[in-house]
Amino acid sequence: MERISVEEALNLVLDKVKPKTGTENLPLNEALGRVCAGKIEAPIDNPPFDRSPLDGYAFYSTDSADASETSPVILRVAGTVYAGDNYTAKLKRGEAVRIMTGAMFPPGCDCMVMQENVQTGKNGTEIFISSPVGAYENYIHSGEDIRKGELLMNEGERLSFAHLAVLAAMGFLNVPVKVLPAIGFFCTGDELAPAGKPLPAGKIYNSNEALIGFRIRELGFTPKILPASGDDAGVTAAKIDAVIEELDVLVTTGAVSVGEKDIFHEVFKILGVEKLFWRLNSKPGGGILCGIYRGRPLLCLSGNPFAALTGFELIVKPVLGKIASRSDLAVRKQRVKPDGDLAAKPVRRFIRARIENGTAHFPTGHLSGQIFSIVGCDCLLDIPAGTALNSGVEVEALLF
């Protein structure tokens, strides 16, 4: 099978997957980070009534038309309206009402003044207005923030704290969100030894389960992590067969190269997986095998940690994004200036780096098997085939 570009490979998979359907109605308290499942319109105005922005006195603005420093208008204080009060008595001309921040304007009032700008007399039963106040001065109209019937959010928006605050302001208890995809994940390799015990000679601890598993969790999903598999094609095929119907997508690491125990070629044959591509024409991440099995994408990453991560960021993440209707997981690029040099190579390369103020710092340790230098990185520098990386010369970065 021909090696193909990352872009071709990604399109091959994206063409085959559909956004997961299904909606659940969640309490706001469980909906943070979830994807809105439909248009939501405002059931009420916000604010729901005309209200005061400040603490002070409300009255008829026309009553203050002739007010001046030398000849202030005197208004009788007819009552007090606190935030939360339903003050229904209509104000008479020549009257004012003490009003608190957020309180509803009593019928008739069309303005207010801050208490700091008013003189009070007769134990607070009258106030002196010493300059005219315009109609609707210091006046918040109902619906100034949100109009009843206005579109609040669209299908596909990811619910942030601000979205949920808007829904809370509208009195919603629940919000319809898209059902999360079921993401299966497991690692393969006879070389994997269990953590917490001394390492037998020739074995390694399984770092890919953490690397890819926690990366999936950082993206807001909870993967179903299956126990790591040994290098037995029949056993692995049976395992996939047993779980695939519960999943929307299955991700694996290891056993996708050309070695004798690179069992996924055989697993694909056993299961009759529709193979989409094997190996990209870029490094690392070349060793990635993808197919469709019973309608689900089977995305098999390299066993080399950084190669696995590169395949994950380039292919798996955008695929998860499509399945989960998460537009924030689509490929995001940024032009950056590296602060170091790398000689040209005949193959396109992706180099881990960390962006600070538009400058990309990349570690010296960037081999496929090196994990430590992934810490702190937030992008992959995309270095075209035959091109050197030159300090200060802009290059494209794919953001994690």
Next chain:
Amino acid sequence: MERISVEEALNLVLDKVKPKTGTENLPLNEALGRVCAGKIEAPIDNPPFDRSPLDGYAFYSTDSADASETSPVILRVAGTVYAGDNYTAKLKRGEAVRIMTGAMFPPGCDCMVMQENVQTGKNGTEIFISSPVGAYENYIHSGEDIRKGELLMNEGERLSFAHLAVLAAMGFLNVPVKVLPAIGFFCTGDELAPAGKPLPAGKIYNSNEALIGFRIRELGFTPKILPASGDDAGVTAAKIDAVIEELDVLVTTGAVSVGEKDIFHEVFKILGVEKLFWRLNSKPGGGILCGIYRGRPLLCLSGNPFAALTGFELIVKPVLGKIASRSDLAVRKQRVKPDGDLAAKPVRRFIRARIENGTAHFPTGHLSGQIFSIVGCDCLLDIPAGTALNSGVEVEALLF
């Protein structure tokens, strides 16, 4: 009490709070996003042994010194070493061993060639090497990624997927992390009505509980949210008194202005709270009252949603950052160019905005009571007193 600057106010609180002490040893699976509680050194090398980067054949490099296209060197294939194997037989001169990606080099071998670059003969029992291979060519040394004893992570680092992968590669089951702070939060106001029921006249639904509560959750904490309080100073003081010992910090919204029901002044008196400051000399967020009660910061935000959020981002978030040893929550600034104009005002202002490629877009609706336009924003433009905001002219933004 004098209005003070955001910077002075923040320093007053930061001077009074200490990072929460206490460590817990968590399984890696529960440690994502938590803060490392101490230096961690590598217990082993990574890779733990010299290993092959590719599938091919390993041998003594000196055996290939005289190899050429016309006169290839013939090596006898003595065995196969798979990833995970403990291959202890020492290779003899003139021999090669078939080796898989990630497999340990057998004793004696100091190089390998990719299988694509080798001719095999006699049913795979011998190989033809047609060019010399240098010592340690295609050879990964043990410790090339991580050396035993090397510092892996420091106290205070927040554990990302990559940190956890490094710990997994080292065979750790657990990691010491700092205990999370207990963050109390409640809203006040007689005007708050319960969600899910029709809104009585004069009342509003409680959006601050969602706005600030979910913002705290977005930062990686789980606040202890207490039921909203009415405007009764005695009841509110008793409520604070009853919970403060369980908390490291308490955040509230509402009742901090100059109105009759702005009860927090009275609450502070009842409890004998050491008042640090009241009101900033900037808008919004002016209405913020902070004190220390039984050693804990009491951070009382405005009831106006955007003013509450501004106070949260300017003061509360960095305070939580210090208590939780989360350096990522310290104040972060970026120079941005706004794409619109605002006339100068005599007071310093913070305007919500969204940054895209260095340009800050800000919504028309930026009053304190407006919630809807917070959606999508990721910063506050910091507009100094007496200064206009001019399209294309750089200004400082405080990042959410």
